[in-house]
Amino acid sequence: MVRLVASTQALLASTAAAALFPDCQNGPLANNTVCDTTASVSARAQALVAALTNEEKFNLTGNTSPGVPRLGLPSYQWWQEALHGVASSPGVTFAASGNYSHATSFPQPILMGAAFDDALINAVATVVSTEARAFNNANRSGLDFWTPNINPYKDPRWGRGQETPGEDTFHLKSYVASLIDGLQGGKNPQTLKLVATCKHFVAYDEESWHGTLRYEFDAQVTTQDLSEYYMQPFQTCARDAKVASIMCSYNALNGIPTCADQYILQDVLRDHWNWTAAENYVTSDCDSIESAYGYHHYAPTREQVVADSLVAGTELNCGTYYQSHLPSAFSQGLFNQSTIDQAVTRLYSALIRLGYFNPASTTPYRSLSFADVATPDAGALALKAAEEGIVLLKNDGILPLSLRTDRNTTIALIGGWANASQTMQGNYFGIAPYLHSPLYAVQQLPNVRAIYGGTGGDPTTDGWDEAYNAALSADIIIYADGTTTSDAEEGLDRNTINWSGAKVDLVSWLSELGKPLIVLSMGDQLDSAPFLSNQNVSAILWGGYPGQDGGTALVNILTGKTAPAGRLPVTQYPANYVNEVSMLDMNLRPNDTSGNPGRTYKWYDNATLPFGYGMHYTNFSARFTNMSSESYNIASLVSSCDNKTYPYLDLCPFAHQVAINITNTGTVSSDYVALLFVSGQHGPQPYPLKQLVGYERLFSIGAGASQTANLNITLGSLARFDEQGNAVLYPGDYSLLVDVPTQATWNFTLTGSEVVLDHWPQPRNR
Numbered sequence: 001m002v003r004l005v006a007s008t009q010a011l012l013a014s015t016a017a018a019a020l021f022p023d024c025q026n027g028p029l030a031n032n033t034v035c036d037t038t039a040s041v042s043a044r045a046q047a048l049v050a051a052l053t054n055e056e057k058f059n060l061t062g063n064t065s066p067g068v069p070r071l072g073l074p075s076y077q078w079w080q081e082a083l084h085g086v087a088s089s090p091g092v093t094f095a096a097s098g099n100y101s102h103a104t105s106f107p108q109p110i111l112m113g114a115a116f117d118d119a120l121i122n123a124v125a126t127v128v129s130t131e132a133r134a135f136n137n138a139n140r141s142g143l144d145f146w147t148p149n150i151n152p153y154k155d156p157r158w159g160r161g162q163e164t165p166g167e168d169t170f171h172l173k174s175y176v177a178s179l180i181d182g183l184q185g186g187k188n189p190q191t192l193k194l195v196a197t198c199k200h201f202v203a204y205d206e207e208s209w210h211g212t213l214r215y216e217f218d219a220q221v222t223t224q225d226l227s228e229y230y231m232q233p234f235q236t237c238a239r240d241a242k243v244a245s246i247m248c249s250y251n252a253l254n255g256i257p258t259c260a261d262q263y264i265l266q267d268v269l270r271d272h273w274n275w276t277a278a279e280n281y282v283t284s285d286c287d288s289i290e291s292a293y294g295y296h297h298y299a300p301t302r303e304q305v306v307a308d309s310l311v312a313g314t315e316l317n318c319g320t321y322y323q324s325h326l327p328s329a330f331s332q333g334l335f336n337q338s339t340i341d342q343a344v345t346r347l348y349s350a351l352i353r354l355g356y357f358n359p360a361s362t363t364p365y366r367s368l369s370f371a372d373v374a375t376p377d378a379g380a381l382a383l384k385a386a387e388e389g390i391v392l393l394k395n396d397g398i399l400p401l402s403l404r405t406d407r408n409t410t411i412a413l414i415g416g417w418a419n420a421s422q423t424m425q426g427n428y429f430g431i432a433p434y435l436h437s438p439l440y441a442v443q444q445l446p447n448v449r450a451i452y453g454g455t456g457g458d459p460t461t462d463g464w465d466e467a468y469n470a471a472l473s474a475d476i477i478i479y480a481d482g483t484t485t486s487d488a489e490e491g492l493d494r495n496t497i498n499w500s501g502a503k504v505d506l507v508s509w510l511s512e513l514g515k516p517l518i519v520l521s522m523g524d525q526l527d528s529a530p531f532l533s534n535q536n537v538s539a540i541l542w543g544g545y546p547g548q549d550g551g552t553a554l555v556n557i558l559t560g561k562t563a564p565a566g567r568l569p570v571t572q573y574p575a576n577y578v579n580e581v582s583m584l585d586m587n588l589r590p591n592d593t594s595g596n597p598g599r600t601y602k603w604y605d606n607a608t609l610p611f612g613y614g615m616h617y618t619n620f621s622a623r624f625t626n627m628s629s630e631s632y633n634i635a636s637l638v639s640s641c642d643n644k645t646y647p648y649l650d651l652c653p654f655a656h657q658v659a660i661n662i663t664n665t666g667t668v669s670s671d672y673v674a675l676l677f678v679s680g681q682h683g684p685q686p687y688p689l690k691q692l693v694g695y696e697r698l699f700s701i702g703a704g705a706s707q708t709a710n711l712n713i714t715l716g717s718l719a720r721f722d723e724q725g726n727a728v729l730y731p732g733d734y735s736l737l738v739d740v741p742t743q744a745t746w747n748f749t750l751t752g753s754e755v756v757l758d759h760w761p762q763p764r765n766r
């Protein structure tokens, strides 16, 4: 076992302040082609690399890069984080006070995923990249941001599930395309706004479970599951959204640490997904090259491990292993000159694309300043993002609250989240301009007296009297609790997914008062069965990690200022699920032999609340309007696809848009998320229960009014994956359904022969 502590501390030490950009006017590089803005990116990067000694090149391969002082090439910190706002991380320095002392803190992705609103995600990412650029201009940040975490949230115990938009790959693909566009400033823009990094490539979704650490886990994944599930968000990142960077992970995949795996980094990422077209780089996770040696024991020497990783296509090492061991690996002949040249060329290509070597006047974004950070508009967007994601799980009619105007209403707030502040940010957070707790937000309501009843005891009954007394004198009781980063986060998986016995008992004790009792279930999903079945629990809202204005968002929903329309982006599993399948079992499909009951809504049918669940303050009906034909020939669908617009067959549109007319049949204006699923028995067995093929959020549908969701479904979304990982469109009967919470179906048939939409590259011999 290696100890990572000392070196990770070194990783986090911030770099000494240096010149922000190379001096291309008067510095030593002024006459080097790297400073010639009319030359191509690759010519510029190659010219820079040609000016470097090997020793200098090796030194440039760590996240804390010393630059090359002799050439006026500044030191550079490659490691910045911005999961839901510019975040504290090695390259980001917040000021102690005043300008640059804070940045907008949006909800965690798991709550933003629940909004099912790609335009919202693009707007959020645009604010994040603007604020990041402003920080960079003030020399408080680099330009490479190692976000998003886009591993699918497959197991409810995963500590980092909160960092992701959820469990469904169609959803993740759509979400991440919007996000990367906002972070990078478009698809292949003239100047990259930021470098975004899709991580962790691939099959990474385990932290520390029953003694198995993420650093040592060897994920055993079938080619079918790999292609169909674990790879899908990365395909969108690399192939379609043109993300500029990818991070390989700590785990091994079928015996090979991902950062040393030529199959995934070369055959899949660069060759199959054409990720060579633009100048991009792969970074290791932090100390994951060291883990490949010390935990995975992948090769007998450190030199062999760094050489294998560099050759496989990991250009940058978060850590110091490359800097320390590449020189001797090179002397031993373990890789050749062109390999290190290519790595450094790719790294500096990314900086060139960011305008790093260009005059400020020719680079957009250089004039952004603190006036562009944490603006009122950004604050309003953070509030809207939280409101859009919050999910109504139960309502006996108490919500929206009708508060009296003739006298004060007393509201008791009890529980670990009632007065939450930083907790609302989850992990990977920065310094927020403010943190409005639920208690604070209730205190702002007119004609309301708020009483704080403490956090409630767990596991002892300490604090229960305080809670009870507050509840006794209240008209309405709000119990706000759930998980925090002490229960689940990086390095920490959960063993249980139930509300603790003490919390269930406290809520039941409070419920015996017979007063309106609302549970705010915060953080990750907990099995809400005990509260769903308790008739004295009037309502339940799930609020995830709602960010800087989370309390206001929750209270706006409670009072009806905003109507809830979020949908669960993950399955809410029953508590016993954790006893049925090992966290280390990567299989998605149910398996009688292993006892795996299946994972995600596609393969598991016994949820407490299903993926996509979410109630409203009104009722909706749904109707398909334009499904004229009921039979489509597969060959015609494929041949009518314009391969200039759609270079990959899986992106080809289905014969026509699917139009779903949604009518608000109730009395309250509300957003509505149309979730379109397909089901049917075609392709390899077992068949999934259903799969998401489209979604759209409709806004403010008035009482009695209708709006239409026009969904552009693709051939790829209708495909199934065979055992070789090929995406195949199969003939057969299909049903389209909009079923949560309303029911509408439309059936059609695909005729003719099956067509492979995506031929999956087969694994190399291992």
Ligand SMILES: O=[N+]([O-])c1ccc(O[C@@H]2O[C@@H](CO)[C@H](O)[C@H]2O)cc1
Pocket (backbone or CB within 6 Å): 007, 008, 009, 011, 012, 081, 146, 199, 285, 286, 490
């Ligand atoms: O040294 N540390 O303090 C430290 C902190 C976080 C850390 O986690 C890794 O670093 C992040 C890099 O983006 C990856 O998402 C995560 O897996 C790895 C190391």
